Amino acid sequence: MSARILDGRTLSKEIRASLLERSLRIRNKGHAPGLAVILVGNDPASKVYVRNKSKACGECGVMSKVFLFPNSVSEHELIELIEKLNASNEIDGVLVQLPLPGHVNVRNIMGCISVNKDVDGFHLYNVGGLVVGGTIFPPCTPYGVQLLLETAKIEVSGKNVVIVGASNIVGKPMALMLLQKDATVSICHIKTNDLSLYTKLADVLIVAAGKPGLITADMVKNNVVVIDVGINRMPDGSITGDVDFDNVKHKASWITPVPGGVGPMTVTMLIENTIRSAELRMSINNLEVTKLEKQNQVYGLSKLLGQV
């Protein structure tokens, strides 16, 4: 037996075609959707990701602007730029590429991005929205995983979903999103005593640990659905996930490849969030917004939460 492939590249292609249509509709109303990407330092992986994001923007009719800073940049300089972008009518989404250099406080920076332009979904207000089951911008990687599952008609309600990795950008938000869909969710992490005790229970196993070969065939049950979020660069330059794909695929019913699985979906959902931001901003402009709400950085959020 061999698992069916959850193909993030093909699904991304389809979604990007429909995003281009939405983008053209917005352009017809006189606005070109725009994404600002802030990149600090010289990390080669970050450069590849940012290049992928810009390319995807191009495919979807989204204008992308990349702002490059040296490692020595101060928090103040970054915040100054973010505030300009928050106020700019041309920009619908602001993204600060992670990781940031050690002297920059990530929370301070993410907290400055306007909730209405937080297309990464990292602002505390959007993070908190996940707890109560309604956020404007779901974080891109978990959002992409959810879409892969939905498109393959993989139901999570009542299923055992096991997530390996408790990061703020993948593991934790993923758990909340699937809990919202009535899955029984377990989160394992670096201090988990007996990882395979949990992974063997999984109907759906989502791995975002950053350790190549972490999940082997003996750790999963037959017919498991495996989502590999890991991206590990190998000495020969190739990338590989956290799952022993060649062996696990014989036990799984569905599995994502790396590359070509979750990675392209992450980028696609970023564009989806950016285009939705543009759509929402245009309809906000038609709403009667009180002066008081306008002064508030999160103006319109209660209205938006009702709509999304």
Ligand SMILES: Nc1nc(=O)c2c([nH]1)NC[C@@H]1CN(c3ccc(C(=O)N[C@@H](CCC(=O)O)C(=O)O)cc3)C=[N+]21
């Ligand atoms: N503010 C912020 N937002 C992010 O969304 C964010 C970030 N920082 N920092 C780094 C991680 C990582 N990430 C990926 C994006 C695309 C691929 C991707 O396109 N992967 C391709 C292969 C790319 C390659 O060859 O290296 C694939 O899996 O097929 C992977 C990973 C976004 N991240």
